[in-house]
Amino acid sequence: MDVTVKARAARERPGFARKARAYVALTKPRVIELLLVTTAPVMVLAQNGIPNLWLVVATLVGGSLSAGSAGAFNCYIDRDIDRVMERTKNRPLVTGELTDREALVFAWLVGIASIVWLAVTTNLLAAALSAAAIFFYVVVYTLWLKRRTAQNIVWGGIAGCFPVLIGWAAVTGSLDWAPVILFFVVFLWTPPHYWPLSMRYRADYASVNVPMLAVVRGRTLVGLQVVLYAWATVTCSLLLIPVASMGILYTVVAVAAGGWFVIESHRLYSTAIRHDEVKPMRVFHSSISYLTLLFIAVGVDPLLPF
Template identity: 45%
Template structure:
C-alpha cells in the first residue's frame, strides 16, 4: 500500500514546503553535483557554456531529488524503526506516500524534459538510468539482501560523472568512464565508514550492511582495500589517459595520501567510532577537493601557466647543461 493512515501534520504552507524539501534528502545532492560539474569542465577543456552548466546541474538535482523521494517511499518501514530517520516526512506522517509518489514522478519528468531540450537525449537517459538503478537495483534488490549492496549500488552515485560528460560532448569517452570508476571505488570506504558509526540502527531493522554481518575488522579491511584502489585509479587521468595535468596530480597525491593514512588508522583500530567518523568526513572533503582539482587543472589559464613553467624549467636545464 502506498497510502498511509496518518494524517499530514502541518500548520502552514511553509511547513508543507519544508517537508517536501526534506523528502529529497538535500544534503546528499551537492556531492553528486560536484562530480557532474568536474566532469563537464574536463570534457569542455575548462570552457563550459554557463547555460549548459546551469541546466545540467538543475536537471541533475531534479533527478537526484526524484530518486531520493522514491527511496523515502520504499524505505518508509525501516525509516520508522530507525531512530535517526523516524522524523522524516513519511514515517512521521507529515506527507502521505501517495503524494510523495506524485512529487517524485513530477521531479523525474521535469528533469528528463529539461535535459533533453537543453542538453541532449543521452544526458537525459543517463539521469533517468540513475533513478532506475538506485531504486530498482540498489534499494529493491540489494540493500536488504546482500552485504555487497553499497558496492554494486555505488554505480548509481557514479552516474552523475557520465551525465556531465555527455552533456558537453554528447557521448561517453574513456575519461568519462574513468571518472565513473573513481566515484564507484570511493563509495564503499565513504559509506562503510558511516555504516560503522550507525551499525546498531542497521542491525535493528535487519539491513545486512557489512559491519552488521561481518563485523568491524572485515569492514575496515574492505575500506582499506578500496582506498588502495581509488587512489592510483584517480592518477590514471594523468597517465595513460592524459586528460589531467601536473596540478591535478599534485592535488590527487596529497589527498590520496591523507585518505590512505586515515583508512590505515581505522584498519588498526576497527572499533574506534571516532576514527570512522573522521574517515567519513574526510571522504566527503576528498571528493570535493579532488573534483575542484579537476576543474582548476582544466582551466586555460592553468594550461598556460603550466606551459610557461615547463618552458622555464627546460631553459634552466639547457643552460645548466652548457656550463
C-alpha cells in the same frame, strides 16, 4: 467531526513553508550537493575550458531533479524501516509532514521532469543517463540489493557514479575514457565512504535487518575492506593523469588528498585490530573532503596555463 477536533487538525496541519521544506528534505539535499560536486568539474574537463554557463546551469538543475527523484523514491520505499531507525526518524514520511501518496506522486513528477528537462536543454544521451541513474538507485539498489546482500552499497553505489557521465555527455554528446575513469573513481570511493557510516549506525541497520557489511561482519574485516577500496580509489584517480593529460595541480591533489584518505582508512583499520575505540566518522568526513578536493582539481586543472 467535532469543532474542537477540526480546530486541532487545522492547527496540526503543516503550513506551506513547512510542507515545502518537507518536500525538499524528501530529495536528500546533502546527497544532491555531493553529486553536483562531481558534475560541474567534469563539464569543464570535457570542454577543456569554461563551458556554456547556461548549459552548466541546465545540467545541474536536471541532475538535481534526477537525484531528488531517486531520493524521494527511496524515502517512500524505505518508509517502514525509516520509522524504526534512529538516523532516519526525522524524515518527512516518518514525521507525517507528507503522506505516502504525496511522496510517491512527487517522486514520479520530479523524475519525469528531470528526464524531459535534460532532453530539451542538453541532449538525449544525458537524459537517458539520468533515467538510468534513477532506475539503478530505485530498482537495483533500494528494491533489490539493499535488504538482500552485504554488497548492496558496492553495486548500488553505481547510481551515484552517473552524474560524471551526465556532465560529460551534456557537453560533448558522447562518452570517452576520461569520464569512464572518473565513473570508476566514484564507484570505488563509495564503499569506503559509506561503510564507516554503517559502522556508526550498525545498531540501526541491525534493528531493521538490513545486511550492511558492518552488521554481518566484524569491524576488523570492515576496516580492511575500507583500506583496500581506498587504495583502489586513489590508484584509479591517477589513471586520469595520462588519459586526460592532467597537469600539476590535479597530480598534486590526487596524490596528497588521496594519501590523506588512505591514512585515515588505515587508522580506522588499526584501531579495529587493537580493539580500541573506533571512530568511523573520521573516515566518512575525510572521504567527502577527498572527493570534493579531487573534483575541484578536475575542474580547475584544465583552466591553468601549465
